[in-house]
Amino acid sequence: MPRRRANQPRPNRQTPQRTVRRNNPKATDHGAVGRRLDAHRRCLHDSLRHIANRRLASALTIVVIGITLALPAGLFITAKNLAQVTSSWQQSVTISLYLNADADGPSLARDLSQQPDIANTHFISAKEGLAYLKHHSQLGPALDALGQNPLPAVIRIHPRSGLASHKVQALAKRLGNHSGVKRARLDAGWVRRLNAIVNLATRAAFVVGILLGLAVLFIVGNTIGLEIENRREQIEVMKLLGATDAFIRRPFIYSGVLYGLFGSLAGLLLIGAAALALRTPLGNLVAAYNGGLSIAGLSLYGALILIGVGMALGWVGSGFAATRHLALIEPM
Amino acid sequence: MNDIVAFEKVVKRYPGDQTALNNVSLRLARGEMAFVTGHSGAGKSTLIKLIGLLERPTRGRILINGRDLSQVKRRDVASYRQRLGMIFQSYNLLHDRSVYDNVALPLEIRGSARSIIDRNVRGALSTVGLLQYGHRLPGVLSGGEQQRVGIARAVVGRPHLLLADEPTGNLDPELSADIMTLFQQLNRIGTSVLIASHDIALVERLGLRRIRLDHGQLDPQH
Numbered sequence: 001m002p003r004r005r006a007n008q009p010r011p012n013r014q015t016p017q018r019t020v021r022r023n024n025p026k027a028t029d030h031g032a033v034g035r036r037l038d039a040h041r042r043c044l045h046d047s048l049r050h051i052a053n054r055r056l057a058s059a060l061t062i063v064v065i066g067i068t069l070a071l072p073a074g075l076f077i078t079a080k081n082l083a084q085v086t087s088s089w090q091q092s093v094t095i096s097l098y099l100n101a102d103a104d105g106p107s108l109a110r111d112l113s114q115q116p117d118i119a120n121t122h123f124i125s126a127k128e129g130l131a132y133l134k135h136h137s138q139l140g141p142a143l144d145a146l147g148q149n150p151l152p153a154v155i156r157i158h159p160r161s162g163l164a165s166h167k168v169q170a171l172a173k174r175l176g177n178h179s180g181v182k183r184a185r186l187d188a189g190w191v192r193r194l195n196a197i198v199n200l201a202t203r204a205a206f207v208v209g210i211l212l213g214l215a216v217l218f219i220v221g222n223t224i225g226l227e228i229e230n231r232r233e234q235i236e237v238m239k240l241l242g243a244t245d246a247f248i249r250r251p252f253i254y255s256g257v258l259y260g261l262f263g264s265l266a267g268l269l270l271i272g273a274a275a276l277a278l279r280t281p282l283g284n285l286v287a288a289y290n291g292g293l294s295i296a297g298l299s300l301y302g303a304l305i306l307i308g309v310g311m312a313l314g315w316v317g318s319g320f321a322a323t324r325h326l327a328l329i330e331p332m
Numbered sequence: 333m334n335d336i337v338a339f340e341k342v343v344k345r346y347p348g349d350q351t352a353l354n355n356v357s358l359r360l361a362r363g364e365m366a367f368v369t370g371h372s373g374a375g376k377s378t379l380i381k382l383i384g385l386l387e388r389p390t391r392g393r394i395l396i397n398g399r400d401l402s403q404v405k406r407r408d409v410a411s412y413r414q415r416l417g418m419i420f421q422s423y424n425l426l427h428d429r430s431v432y433d434n435v436a437l438p439l440e441i442r443g444s445a446r447s448i449i450d451r452n453v454r455g456a457l458s459t460v461g462l463l464q465y466g467h468r469l470p471g472v473l474s475g476g477e478q479q480r481v482g483i484a485r486a487v488v489g490r491p492h493l494l495l496a497d498e499p500t501g502n503l504d505p506e507l508s509a510d511i512m513t514l515f516q517q518l519n520r521i522g523t524s525v526l527i528a529s530h531d532i533a534l535v536e537r538l539g540l541r542r543i544r545l546d547h548g549q550l551d552p553q554h
């Protein structure tokens with residue numbers, strides 16, 4: 001068997017006869033590494049040609065992979081936007097501290113406003129509270145009849161914006177134990193519920209992502225399996241010539257990775273199309289919130305992750321399928 | 333030890349109790365060229381397949397170049413086959429690759445360097461007189477030309493043993509004679525050659541050694 005050591009001088013190439021050129025553009029001879037690269041380039045070329053040859057089937061596979069990847073990606077984007085929205089609404093969360101009658105409200109409010117988790121405080125004396133209540137309700141005569149003010153003084157606290165909701169809850173609890181404070185109330189029940197919904201949506205996107213990721217594995221595996229069966233005779237011939245399973249598997253794995261790549265690109269296109277279709281209604285929604293609402297699409301980072309995931313799934317799916325199918329093919 | 337092929341009391345029984353080879357012992361010396369002949373079903377293909385590890389013997393021992401084939405593990409079969417040249421009646425070419433690429437395949441499988449592949453493929457193609465057809469697809473060639481491509485592919489890696497099963501089965505007598513001449517040329521430059529053929533007239537004309545099989549048994553008069 002002719003073997004060449006990597007550092008051997010490059011053999012002189014005689015005047016090439018053009019008849020047998022096609023496959024030999026620039027015979028690259030950089031030793032083992034060059035040979036390896038050469039083999040990989042050839043595989044990539046072969047795989048691209050096979051995908052191109054089976055245009056319709058390949059396109060279908062790619063579109064199905066695209067849809068399958070776009071669904072969880074769209075869910076993730078939705079969940080992320082919901083999270084964004086709730087965190088912006090978090091700013092409307094307030095904690096009300098109901099004070100004991102003997103507490104020095106104004107100075108407590110001043111002290112508390114120095115705390116790092118608190119954005120600002122607003123002291124409402126019992127008298128102001130009563131005036132407000134009288135003004136905004138029909139309870140005036142009843143309150144007058146009581147003869148004395150039933151309301152406690154209140155400090156309304158706005159937590160620092162962006163404070164996580166569990167920290168807001170902890171803050172409320174801590175303030176409730178503060179001396180001079182009778183009770184602390186967190187006006188955020190609905191935010192908590194919304195948060196729970198966002199968490200659920202994120203988790204759902206994750207679960208759906210895993211399930212559909214498995215689906216992509218099966219789609220790629222099935223496609224590659226069919227391609228291997230279609231090329232069974234050729235594979236038998238290669239085995240007769242002494243090709244290892246690894247050698248035969250390589251172009252199929254390239255195909256799988258390419259399916260993943262093209263599929264994720266198709267998915268990105270679908271997400272882009274969906275974003276375009278939703279632009280007007282979303283724009284209206286944002287306008288209705290006077291810009292207090294911002295919607296984010298897929299970031300470049302997200303797009304790269306999607307492509308990476310697609311290619312990885314293609315690699316794994318084709319690897320499994322090729323290994324399984326090739327083991328079953330023996331020349332007769 | 334100087335035998336390229338040695339069969340020692342080889343029995344091959346296929347599922348269904350079909351005994352294809354029965355107690356066959358034979359030797360092929362290194363550098364020798366011989367024919368395996370016999371009626372249809374005599375066991376010629378089976379003998380070739382056993383050497384190519386397409387089948388395993390039911391009993392007995394086969395040594396190739398001194399190596400006991402029962403010691404060749406499943407995962408070593410590929411590298412074992414890389415040292416053989418195999419030619420079949422159906423030409424077994426890959427029809428989506430050019431003639432050049434078909435002949436290059438065994439060297440690509442071994443991971444040879446581009447320049448070596450190029451040099452050897454040209455050499456093999458000119459040996460079979462098809463250098464000018466390198467860029468064509470096999471499908472457009474005649475049967476004889478396709479078989480010559482198959483032979484070029486079998487010899488491109490300088491195998492120590494060339495196996496052929498009915499290499500002229502699909503060819504007319506004149507082309508068959510050409511192909512046999514080609515095998516003789518290859519044999520003269522040192523390749524051991526074993527050819528299964530039922531074309532007795534052709535074989536007799538060449539006057540080479542014949543290994544005769546009859547119902548799976550060696551004909552003692554050979």
Ligand SMILES: Nc1ncnc2c1ncn2[C@@H]1O[C@H](COP(=O)(O)OP(=O)(O)OP(=O)(O)O)[C@@H](O)[C@H]1O
Binds near residue numbers: 346352374379530
């Ligand atoms: N895979 C198989 N399973 C069962 N029986 C088989 C198998 N292959 C061959 N045989 C049987 O073994 C015997 C020898 O077959 P083999 O193919 O070696 O004959 P042959 O000499 O090559 O014949 P031909 O000249 O027709 O090619 C035949 O009886 C055949 O039916």
Ligand SMILES: [Mg+2]
Binds near residue numbers: 376
């Ligand atoms: Mg036969």
